Amino acid sequence: MTATGPRPPVAVTIAGTDPSGGAGIQADLKTFTARGAYGASIITALVAQNTHGVSRIYEIDHDFVIDQFDSVVDDIHVDATKSGMLGTPELVQTTADYAAAGRLGFLVVDPVMVATSGHRLLAENAIDAVRTVLLPQAGLITPNLPEAALLLGDDEPEAGTPAQMREQAARLLKMGPKAVLLKGGHGADDIVTDILAVAEDDDIAWREFSHPRVFSPNTHGTGCTLSAAIAAEVAHRRHALTQAGEDPAGASTGEQLGDAVGAALDYLARAIGSAADWQLALNPDGAHGPVDHIVDITR
Numbered sequence: 578m579t580a581t582g583p584r585p586p587v588a589v590t591i592a593g594t595d596p597s598g599g600a601g602i603q604a605d606l607k608t609f610t611a612r613g614a615y616g617a618s619i620i621t622a623l624v625a626q627n628t629h630g631v632s633r634i635y636e637i638d639h640d641f642v643i644d645q646f647d648s649v650v651d652d653i654h655v656d657a658t659k660s661g662m663l664g665t666p667e668l669v670q671t672t673a674d675y676a677a678a679g680r681l682g683f684l685v686v687d688p689v690m691v692a693t694s695g696h697r698l699l700a701e702n703a704i705d706a707v708r709t710v711l712l713p714q715a716g717l718i719t720p721n722l723p724e725a726a727l728l729l730g731d732d733e734p735e736a737g738t739p740a741q742m743r744e745q746a747a748r749l750l751k752m753g754p755k756a757v758l759l760k761g762g763h764g765a766d767d768i769v770t771d772i773l774a775v776a777e778d779d780d781i782a783w784r785e786f787s788h789p790r791v792f793s794p795n796t797h798g799t800g801c802t803l804s805a806a807i808a809a810e811v812a813h814r815r816h817a818l819t820q821a822g823e824d825p826a827g828a829s830t831g832e833q834l835g836d837a838v839g840a841a842l843d844y845l846a847r848a849i850g851s852a853a854d855w856q857l858a859l860n861p862d863g864a865h866g867p868v869d870h871i872v873d874i875t876r
């Protein structure tokens with residue numbers, strides 16, 4: 578039986594945890610809520626971490642992660658999904674399998690590899706699986722500068738200019754995702770530039786987004802928050818089309834996806850700005866605090 582009654586836009590996160598609430602599953606669910614989507618979650622690993630970094634990772638049995646996938650997708654209509662920390666090659670493959678079966682809606686892949694603190698969040702032997710099986714299933718991938726270089730090859734240098742970012746984004750598109758958002762947060766300029774490339778027939782639709790760099794130590798979880806916000810934006814658009822009896826694919830054309838990414842980046846810029854002078858940590862020395870996920874909600 579397929580229900581036809583009213584329902585909210587639904588976004589799912591497949592990610593690891595952050596008990597301190599700044600990144601991972603916790604950041605994603607806050608972001609979905611702040612952006613008006615109903616959030617569901619599939620937990621890939623339990624991570625003991627906080628504003629000072631990761632202390633320990635407790636892996637979850639792969640068959641239990643699959644049980645979580647089935648609990649969500651066998652029950653709930655999913656408009657969009659984001660994947661974050663996947664950890665192992667098996668989980669990369671499983672995520673790709675559910676996406677290929679059309680169970681995840683629009684898939685945003687945040688190719689999380691290493692935490693800001695330097696801890697590995699993706700096994701070395703899983704990078705090849707990301708390249709070959711996950712990227713071709715993605716509606717959008719959101720690598721930062723080091724992740725883009727790693728995905729392109731072991732000896733690939735990081736892009737240093739917008740022209741080099743475009744060149745790398747075009748090569749990443751050839752690896753199979755429908756779109757690439759190459760994030761420039763790791764650059765050094767006063768302006769942060771993010772570049773979106775969307776595959777359109779034999780062409781590429783380009784959008785460039787610029788925001789003033791906020792000089793803040795509180796950037797823990799920015800990538801998680803951004804990919805979750807994009808998934809929520811796309812979920813809204815696909816939900817509206819689905820409820821109107823139209824093809825949800827219309828939500829991810831170059832123009833629609835560009836607008837969704839632009840709205841998500843503007844939200845993230847507000848969230849970073851609002852938390853720039855926060856001191857959440859008991860010991861602020863070397864701490865990287867979170868962004869203000871509920872910046873648009875009155876306290």
Ligand SMILES: Nc1ncnc2c1ncn2[C@@H]1O[C@H](COP(=O)(O)OP(=O)(O)O)[C@@H](O)[C@H]1O
Pocket residue numbers: 720721722760761762763769771788789790791792793796798799800801803842845846849
């Ligand atoms: N200091 C900053 N000021 C303004 N925007 C930022 C800043 N740091 C990150 N961002 C925004 O957050 C996005 C994600 O950050 P980035 O550091 O590139 O990725 P990740 O968090 O995955 O390492 C960037 O694309 C950029 O838009």
Ligand SMILES: Cc1ncc(COP(=O)(O)O)c(N)n1
Pocket residue numbers: 592593594595600601602624626661662689691692693694698796797798799800801
């Ligand atoms: C579970 C999980 N997923 C992703 C990140 C990356 O976030 P960041 O690079 O901002 O530390 C993280 N620290 N923890």
